[in-house]
Amino acid sequence: MAVSALPARDAPLATSTRTVSRRRAVRRFKLTLLLPLIGLFLFLLTPVLLLQLYFSVHQWTVYLSSWWDADYVGLDLFRDVLTDPRFGWAVVRSLAFATGSTIGCFVFGFLLAYLMYKPFHGQAIYYVIFILPMLTVPVVVAYTAEMLLYQNGPINDVISILLGVDFKPSWLTNPHIALFTVACLEVWNWTPFSFIIMLAGLSAIPKEPIEAAEILGASKWRIFWEVQVPLLRPVILLALVLRFLEAMAEFPKTWALFQGGPGSATETLPVYIFMTTWQYFEISKGAAMSYIVMLLMIVIVLVAIQLLRREKRSLDAMYEQGAKETEA
């Protein structure tokens, strides 16, 4: 791996003034490289997070005069949010939506990738068609879904013709299936993502262990479960984690298609925060909610990152060992 630092990491202790000045120059150079990132954090992220913190402990709505005069209410807002059943339901909906769509994307993505990772006739064309949904703007997905899913619409019509029965669920107006509809759209939209990652992962598996297993007479089934899946663990984890996190944040489709309705059937966390802040103008409650959601997400992300780092490290170690063996 050609990632060792350009100036030798275990450089001998600086003895001459020349090495000292060189080291200083390197340090200054490193700092310059980091400046844009530090600038962004100081200028954009820090003030925003501080403002958010301010609002979450001060009662303010846009009807009040100026936000800096708002009353300090301590943790009242957090208590309000945590005892708000609507918020609880939003959490449940978001988790259900994210879990369901993640599993959907993964199952279909993996299946397609498994069928496609070996070259066959027409592979390139299938690949192009399969990634198209991902290249559709989410808002466009929402409006196209509206054109397709009304009760007498083409989707129901096609399914009715194919199955030979009168198939007419109201995808867009039935509160019992509205969230499922959004989840289906999410799966349609983002299966290509899982597919691409899994395809890359499957093609990157070295051939030797599979060939060795074949020679030993292992069945395809056993090779799949005992050779390929273990080698794919990092990629599988990545596909699941990223998809789950993105699905937790999904807003454009849910909002453009349903605005939280019918009833409150599609009121996921992003939608509920959006409504609280921009429709009821309860900025402070929205801020408290945002902080709770942010903490929830940070916990999930930290766990995910821990898992990802562990997998990446074992992957790196495996490949470095492999490189050493081929060198020897």
Next chain:
Amino acid sequence: MAMTKTQRRRLSSTVRYVILTGWALMAAFPIYWMVATSFKPDTQWFSWPPVYFPHPPTLANYMNVWFGAEQYAQTQYAISSQKPFVSLWNSTVIASTSTFLSVLFGSILAYGVSRYRILSEARMFQLLMLRMIPPIVVVAPLSLYYSALGLLDTRIGLIMVYFLTTLPYAVWMTKSFIDEVPLEVEQAAEILGASRWRTIFEVVLPLIRSGLVATFLFILILTWSEYLLALILTKTQVSTLPIELSKYQGSTEGRVYGRQAALAVGITIPLMIVGLIIRKHLARGFSFGMVRR
């Protein structure tokens, strides 16, 4: 069950084609429907039974949406019918500028990480958190902060947020390319007396040119289709294409599918072209070093 090996292979090949073709139809049908609807006259947008092939196909939707060619008085939605080109321009400027900045600074950072380890592995993963926290949780204070700075409803404001939110992807993706550049090249440049900055801009970055293009286009996809931040941080002066499309919905109760579809096709086509150009590199953008080549 006596099946020869060839028979079995032929069967599994058929099964594969059936499944793949089935999914391909499912993937393509909504896109086909969008395109078909954009060519339909208004009686066929919402008809029973559904009209699968526009007959006769018409360009009226495009003319109306993009050029405002139809009579204005008849339709309420014609109010916004002159905006798309303005929004197209805004989208283009905002997406390409923020993407350019993101790739530029991202690649410099990635160089630093790859060669000088300016960010530890833990920091690199924390950088990813920027991307993984849902934007909805910071967008309210951000809009207040922006209005205090006078950045609300400006292109620069959106460009800065997009820059920040896409930077992690830019760093991770360009790093995977920079890691593959052999150190010897840089050492040679150093011996020839090139400064560190010249080494970056005249040796390393040109070497990963195709990687930079792939990263650029990858991030362009994200910024081009962004919705939530654009919805809240812009009001009237600056509106991007996804917002323009959602206005078609908000301003009328009636169904104007054909018009929406004509606009949607315009939004989607650039993205699909870009995506198809870089289709081989998409995996790299998403896999954060988890897939080896």
